[in-house]
Amino acid sequence: MIVSHKHRFIYIKTYKTASTSMEAALSEICGPEDIVTPTSEQLMRTRASGRAQNYRLDHPLVPKRPLWRRLLRRPERFYHPSVGYYEHMPAWRVKAYLGDEIWSRYYKFTFERNPWDREVSWYYYKTKSKERRPSFDAFLADKRRAWVENYDLYTIDGALCVDYVGRYESLTEDFNKAMQQIGLEGKVALSPSNRSPDHGNREYRTYYDDRTRALMGEWYAREIAAFGYEF
Numbered sequence: 339m340i341v342s343h344k345h346r347f348i349y350i351k352t353y354k355t356a357s358t359s360m361e362a363a364l365s366e367i368c369g370p371e372d373i374v375t376p377t378s379e380q381l382m383r384t385r386a387s388g389r390a391q392n393y394r395l396d397h398p399l400v401p402k403r404p405l406w407r408r409l410l411r412r413p414e415r416f417y418h419p420s421v422g423y424y425e426h427m428p429a430w431r432v433k434a435y436l437g438d439e440i441w442s443r444y445y446k447f448t449f450e451r452n453p454w455d456r457e458v459s460w461y462y463y464k465t466k467s468k469e470r471r472p473s474f475d476a477f478l479a480d481k482r483r484a485w486v487e488n489y490d491l492y493t494i495d496g497a498l499c500v501d502y503v504g505r506y507e508s509l510t511e512d513f514n515k516a517m518q519q520i521g522l523e524g525k526v527a528l529s530p531s532n533r534s535p536d537h538g539n540r541e542y543r544t545y546y547d548d549r550t551r552a553l554m555g556e557w558y559a560r561e562i563a564a565f566g567y568e569f
Contacts, residue, residue, distance in 0.1 A: 339427045341436065341444070344369030347520045348432060348441075348500075350448040351375075351425050352488040354459045355506045356528070357449065360513065361425070363526050365389045375425045376416040395422030399434055430494045446499070447516045448492045451506035452567045453558035454551070455542040460486040474545045478553065489560045498564070505565075543569065 340349040340361060349364055351357045358377065365374045366387060376390035403420045406412075417424050423435065433441040451459075458474070464483060465471045478484050492500045502519065504512030510528065517523045546554070551569055555562060562568075 339373075339375045339423060339425055339432065340364050340368065341373040341423070341432070342368050343371050343440075345520050345522060346444045348436075348444050348446045350429055350432070350446065350492050350500060351427070352448055352450060352491055353426065353486050354456045354463065355449040355451045355488070356509055359528050360449070363528050367522065367526055373423050375423050375427070376421070377425050393421060393423040395435060397422070397435055399431065426491065428491050429499050433494070433499070445501050445516075445520050447502040447504065447519075448488075448500050449504040449506055449509070449512070450488055450492075450561060450565060452542075453561060454546065454554050454567075454569050456486060456488075456506075457484070457554055457558075458542045458545050460484070461545075475547075475550060478550055481557075485557065487558075489558075489564070496560075503565070 339351045340347075342348075342364070345367065349360065351361055361374075361377070366389075368374055368389070368391075371392065373392045374390050375393045400422055401419050403414060403418070407414075414421060417426065419427075419431070423432075429446070436444075457478075461474055461477050461484070465477065492498065492503065502516055504516060513526075513528060514523060517526050546569075555569075
């Protein structure tokens with residue numbers, strides 16, 4: 339997640355939408371007062387400057403680190419709200435931290451992806467460390483693990499709250515459209531990073547049967563309705 343006071347934009351980072359590549363590219367044009375959230379050590383290396391800055395925050399809505407982690411001296415988690423600003427941060431929290439004036443004046447954008455396609459990518463991402471990967475159907479049986487919800491990141495009370503939602507399916511074109519709106523067209527270049535072996539070189543539709551296809555339609559009905567995605 340990035341807040342650029344220099345260029346007056348807010349980037350809401352969603353899951354499995356080339357968001358790490360966008361975050362890395364955008365971090366390079368940020369000024370010293372801009373907010374750039376941290377990520378894992380591995381993915382920090384995708385940023386030419388290795389930049390993460392100004393994400394610490396003293397605010398009533400920032401939760402404390404869990405007591406058990408402090409007592410056991412466990413490392414702080416970069417993705418937990420206790421750090422302040424964090425990478426996959428919902429828009430409502432960004433707005434609360436920044437205030438209405440900045441939120442309303444800055445250009446806000448994010449990206450989304452066909453949920454059936456996104457789910458297969460998420461499956462490979464979440465099972466990449468397993469010696470024996472479970473079947474796709476078995477993965478979907480555990481909704482708590484399999485659920486990848488982007489919609490709540492760029493909506494507030496169920497309503498779209500950003501100025502632009504680009505599509506993963508037209509990534510470069512839509513990213514350039516967003517850059518044009520903030521006067522950075524041609525000045526920010528995307529490069530691949532955090533790429534999992536998406537779909538195992540198979541077309542995403544081949545992973546589904548009628549039951550799992552319908553199941554995804556139920557899980558992700560809101561973004562399917564909002565953006566007209568089809569299987």
